[in-house]
Each structure stands twice: as structure tokens, then as C-alpha cells.
Amino acid sequence: MINFSVGPVQSCDAVRAIGAENVPYFRTAEFSKVMLENERLMLKFSGAPDGSRAVFITGSGTASMEASIMNVLTSQDRALVVNGGSFGARFCKICDIHNVPYDMIPLPAGHKLRQEDIDSVAKGNKYTAFIVNKHETSTGVHYDMRLIGEYCKKNTLLLIVDNISSFLCDEFNMAEIGADVMITGSQKALACPPGVSVIVLSPRALARVAANTPQCMYFDLKDALANQDRGQTPFTPAVGTLLQINARLKEIDAAGGVAVEVARAKELAEYFRGRIKELPLEIVSESLSNAVTPLHPTNGMSAYDIFLKLKDEHGIWICPNGGDLKDKIFRVGHMGCLSLEDYDKLLSALKEVMA
């Protein structure tokens, strides 16, 4: 199979070689060293401001989205939440569950965020935080983080950014944007197996974590941070995946860092987007990430049927959508160990399936 899904994605040889080994015992100085290096490289690659910290959660990206809200915000806050798809809706639901008051900035599927979208919702100075999925992965819309960052600076808002699918695919620098929390996952452009997510916390977010006590043992970031001080975790983590993340972070560092990764995703995305023009496919996002191309078949075919045919007849995974968009949209990812030749195979299979 060739995997163009939005995660899990294809891993490089070094990562898969670690997967073939027995997982080592981890309450050791050797594993602590790995975890401290993981933290250092995550801080570097996220452009985190001085004094930031990173913790590794054994759980999906949603686990870290929820842990971030639970530890950084309280019922005394009021947040603005961008909701342009199922991941925006997820942040709203997390705020509901944890009694964090918020106003929602609704965006139709495929629409980018404009200043007037914020202004039409945000009334007065009652806000303390801004919550956004930098890349609304469900519909492939990449929000303008400069716009959001400037708005947050002007209004002194804490900025919480789900960067799960855009990390290493599009430029992002926490210090420049003024972001306080950045979340990502192991199975997107980190190209490791799923099961680990990462939370990077600015000094301002860390002060909030220190002052709060979340009603959950597993998602207590104070405990995670205290353990990470010595390169450990409160509970048995996905040790194997953390070793794979280590190999991948070092590989990225050696190859030239984030800019090289972003350029690679951009090359794959542009190659594919440049060659679909002859197919009955329409890009349905006003603002694209290099991570994903969201497509609508204009020949009347069901997007989900195309997904099934590519899987069953061509040995290719693309990413279907759920809910209302199931028959309308599919997505093609540009993350993980993929080559231009892989896209040639996809394009030729798409031509056959859509003929």
C-alpha cells in the first residue's frame, strides 16, 4: 500500500528499524537522556520562547488538546475559539466539558479566517484566551497565524494552537507569533506511529499550569513537567514511539531543521496540485497548508467511493472525510516518507478511477 492519508503516515527506515526492536526498560538514565533531547529538539523546532517546556503525552492529539485546555484555562477565563470544522468543534466541546466560557467564531467549510470574522464575534475586552487549530485538518484550511498572533498581542490574549497536522509542514514560530501552547502528534509530519502527542508551553502557559489543579491524574501537566525535569514520565509511556520520535527529531536536525522539512512538504504539495488540473477535481479550501490537499470530485462521483476504489483496486490510501462531507470531499496528504514517484502512481490511479 502507498499511504497518502493524513495520519498515520509512512515512516523512514530508521524509525521502522526501531519498531522491529524490543522496547527497552525506561526508568534509566539512558531513557532520560533521550527524553531530555526530545524536549530540547521540540522546543527548537517549534521556535518556543526562552523558558518554554515540552511534555510528551501517551495519547492522541485530542488527549493533548484536552490536557492543554484543562491545565491552562479555568472557568474564570473567556476564550475565542475558531470553529471551521470538526477539530474546531472539538475544542468547543472540550471547553464545554471543562466549564471554560468561550465565544465561537464560526467559519463555513473551506473558508479562511478574516479579521472581520473575529470582529463580528469578539465584543468588548472580556477575553483572556484564543484557541485555534492552525490547520483545520478536516477541511484542509490553514489559518493566518500572523493575523491571529497580532490580534492576541493587541488584546493580551493567551494563544493556544493545535498545530497537530501542520507542524513541520508549514512555517510556525511560537516566539514570533506569540503562541503560548503548541500541540502536535507523533503520526503526522513527525512520521512516527500514532500514540504520542506533544505539548509545548511558553513561560506564560507554564505559570498557568503551576496555578491550576486539573480534575484528572493522567492529564496533570504539573506532574508531567516535574517528571520531565529528569527526562521521565509519571506513568509508563509509549517508550518505543518516543525512541522513534528521538530518531526522527535528530534526523530532521541533521538535515537542516524545520525549513528543510517544510520545503519538502511544499514540494510534494505543489507537485501534486500542479498535476491534478486535468482531473475532475476541485480544491475546496481558500487557504492551503502544505500538509494536505482537500478535493471535491466535480464529475458527480462520491468522494468516499473514490477512497474505496483506490484502496481496493490500486493499493493506495487517501483520506476520506466523515459526516456530511463523506461523499463530497477526500484529502490527499503530503506528510511522511513519500516521493514524487508515489504521486505519479496516485495521479495515474485517480485518472483510472475517475474516468
Added chain:
Amino acid sequence: MINFSVGPVQSCDAVRAIGAENVPYFRTAEFSKVMLENERLMLKFSGAPDGSRAVFITGSGTASMEASIMNVLTSQDRALVVNGGSFGARFCKICDIHNVPYDMIPLPAGHKLRQEDIDSVAKGNKYTAFIVNKHETSTGVHYDMRLIGEYCKKNTLLLIVDNISSFLCDEFNMAEIGADVMITGSQKALACPPGVSVIVLSPRALARVAANTPQCMYFDLKDALANQDRGQTPFTPAVGTLLQINARLKEIDAAGGVAVEVARAKELAEYFRGRIKELPLEIVSESLSNAVTPLHPTNGMSAYDIFLKLKDEHGIWICPNGGDLKDKIFRVGHMGCLSLEDYDKLLSALKEVMA
């Protein structure tokens, strides 16, 4: 390295071969089939009563301990919690966090549970639930589940059992004991990488889950169960580890099931225990599981120093203890892909280190 720790443990070739492969896309009929088979085999191997269900949580065993308490109990309950070590203490803390009233049955390190221990704490009929770590892994004490099961039946108590380290190592049958919740993890005798835990729920526990709304999206078992109906999960799970669990569960089934696994752990445990008599080591548990042998050096050596020497000079991991027990106790596991020859190597290394 040879790994005699209490987890992660050594995996068989079939499990490691899956680790070497790319992780597949999972919103597919193919992955659903794997997950439904995983549920079926977990129900079979836990001896779950008719109408039970199993869900797979991407997280440590503690994640599933906490999810179980959050979804099955409320502030209207009153539980009896056995606390004979750090995992018993963890259940008490989880109850504190989630406002579940409880009375603690304290046991000194190494002591088994007797009827009088329960009777000295349990006053009146005010209890609704009993919570126990079947095997208090921190000190290697294996509690008498017949005693506990009978007490719960007599008093109509819901019985929640952390079976994380004892599953597949010691006999356990939910239906016979009358257990309502059984928790285990991927990295103990399932001998897969860490990162996934499993919760098996009896019909009585399922009715409780249906009636409760936990204050957490990630640990909402109603959502997990609704997704597992079709072999899926609410959020991206540790797909690779779930495929490895599938291979291992089928391997166990083909080899004769739980009884064969328990016999294998028993053989390893008895072989090792029979041969340490000439060493200055004392077993410090009144009631042993086949999973682990907890040992105290009687020659004045620090248990932690023995762990370090075996690791650094002999390429062997045993399991150190933390806190007060750090210098007093180390543990030797009998889980995972280990042979009698491996124990010969450990015994010879122990002789050298302790000479």
C-alpha cells in the same frame, strides 16, 4: 540486553515484525475487523460474563484505571479500596480527584489481604463498590480474588479489578469471581509495546457507564463503546500497537489460550525461585503472582545498586523500586519472551554482582 523488568517486556518475533512495518491507515473495514477480533479475544481471555464489552484506550494502565473510576463510579458511591502499595495508593488518589467517597483498607508492604483486614475497615452496608489491584505490582503481592469476590457477592458490591500485571500470568475469570471491570495493559504479559490499555466491562458496569457522564472527552467510555461497536475508536489510536496486540492474542488463542500462558509464567517463576535459595536474597511477599518475584538483598547491598550493576556490567534489566523501597527491594519479572536459559544468565550475573 535481556529484559526481566515488569514492563515493557520482550516481544515475540511476530509482534516485532509488525513494528518494522509502516502503520496502516485505520478508518477502514480491515482495521475494524482487527479491533472486533481484539475485543472478542479479550472477552474470552478475561472470562467476561455474557454481554460484556472491551474497549482499548491509547494510554498507560493508569489511564484505564482513571477512566474506569470516572465512568463507573460517582460521588453517590462509596468504595472500599485495598491499598497495599503504590498502585493501591494510586486508586485512592484517583477516587479523591473524582470525588468518589471511599474507605481505604491499608496493608503493610508485602502483606496479603485477609478477611479481617476487610472487616476492620468495612463498617455497615454503606458500600457500593470494591476496588483492588489484583496484583500490587510495586511489592509483588497477589491478592486472594476468591475472598474478595465472595465478599462482593455477599454485599452486592461492584468489583473493579486492576489486572494490569497479572493478566495471562495468574488465573482469573471475571464471571467466576463476579468482577465488573478488568483493566490490563499492552506491555505486561501481552508482551507488546506500551501505549495501549484495555478495559473489560460487565453488563452491570456497562449500565453504569451508560448512566454516567464523565467530565473528560478523552476518557468518555460511552463514546469509546459506541465507536467500538463498529471496531473503531473516537480518536486516532496507537494503530501499530493494536495490530501487534491482535497478532499476540491470536497466537495465544492458537497455542491453547490463557491456561497455557499462565503455565508458562508459572514455569519461569518457579524455575527462578527454586534457584535463588543459595543467593543472599529474600522474597518479601506473603502471596506471589507468577508475574513477578520481589526480592530483598540480605547481604546489606542496595537493591538499586544491584539493578545498576546488572544493567551496566551484565546487559540485564531487572526492575528497581522507587521511593522508600528503592534500596530495599528489586523485582524480577516472568513476563514476555523469556527462556529458562535467560534466567540462568540472570542467576549467574546475580551471583557475581552479589559476591
